Amino acid sequence: MTPAIPVRRRPLVSGNWKMNFDHHQAIHAARDLGLRLRGSDTAAVDISLHPPFTDLRSVQTVLEADDVPVALGAQNCAVEDAGAFTGEVSAPMLAKLHVEYVIVGHSERRRLFGETDEVVAAKLRAVVRNGMTPICCVGETLEEREAGATTARLTAQVEAALGAFEGTGLPALVVAYEPLWAIGTGRAASAQDAEEAAQVVRSVVARARGDDAAGQLRVQYGGSVTPENAAELLAPPDVDGLLVGGASLDPAQFVAIVRAAHPPR
Numbered sequence: 068m069t070p071a072i073p074v075r076r077r078p079l080v081s082g083n084w085k086m087n088f089d090h091h092q093a094i095h096a097a098r099d100l101g102l103r104l105r106g107s108d109t110a111a112v113d114i115s116l117h118p119p120f121t122d123l124r125s126v127q128t129v130l131e132a133d134d135v136p137v138a139l140g141a142q143n144c145a146v147e148d149a150g151a152f153t154g155e156v157s158a159p160m161l162a163k164l165h166v167e168y169v170i171v172g173h174s175e176r177r178r179l180f181g182e183t184d185e186v187v188a189a190k191l192r193a194v195v196r197n198g199m200t201p202i203c204c205v206g207e208t209l210e211e212r213e214a215g216a217t218t219a220r221l222t223a224q225v226e227a228a229l230g231a232f233e234g235t236g237l238p239a240l241v242v243a244y245e246p247l248w249a250i251g252t253g254r255a256a257s258a259q260d261a262e263e264a265a266q267v268v269r270s271v272v273a274r275a276r277g278d279d280a281a282g283q284l285r286v287q288y289g290g291s292v293t294p295e296n297a298a299e300l301l302a303p304p305d306v307d308g309l310l311v312g313g314a315s316l317d318p319a320q321f322v323a324i325v326r327a328a329h330p331p332r
């Protein structure tokens with residue numbers, strides 16, 4: 068039997084600005100990014116930018132006016148499509164702004180805003196119902212890792228996410244492995260940790276939805292990604308991209324990370 072040719076999925080590098088940049092700063096950063104990116108970057112790598120809600124319209128306008136092939140992303144969305152939910156922003160509103168990717172279940176939302184696996188599942192459905200692609204975040208705490216519970220934690224989170232689409236085909240979905248101990252700490256996971264976690268994610272999808280679905284799934288790594296560690300973190304076969312926080316606020320650093328996803332051969 069001929070050994071299977073390893074599949075490399077198209078990398079997706081996403082910049083999560085979190086709660087940074089007002090709309091003036093966002094316009095500046097998006098324009099700067101557009102000027103730095105080369106055709107060879109966007110030909111080889113999918114890129115998404117996830118500004119705060121108040122910046123989305125401004126960033127959309129810059130990307131579209133300057134023809135920058137970077138997808139617009141959001142950091143969260145409401146469960147419901149419309150109604151009496153003061154302070155919420157719905158998935159249809161995001162879709163109307165040409166948002167393509169929505170981060171769902173980021174650990175900061177799970178931890179600081181009480182989002183449960185059920186809420187995450189409802190948000191995944193809202194994103195998909197409105198024609199966008201969710202980036203579903205999963206990851207273990209330091210205590211869970213030290214207790215040897217990483218696989219169990221990731222399995223439970225991925226199973227809950229897949230449960231959102233019970234009885235239907237699995238939609239396009241990205242899973243971001245973001246160990247909590249690596250987020251904003253300057254202590255990135257090792258490439259081996261990232262690969263092992265990505266394999267766990269893929270194997271849960273394979274068990275529930277089959278090998279084809281697992282083979283198509285893109286798994287990102289996130290947590291203290293920098294231009295210095297990006298290439299190493301992207302090297303393992305099951306890591307298909309990066310979800311970048313702090314370093315995405317600097318367009319030069321973000322572009323350097325994008326370039327790590329397509330090193331010149």
Ligand code: 13P
Nearest residue numbers: 083250251290291312313
């Ligand atoms: P940092 O890259 O700042 O560690 O943040 C990671 C993250 O949470 C991206 O969603």
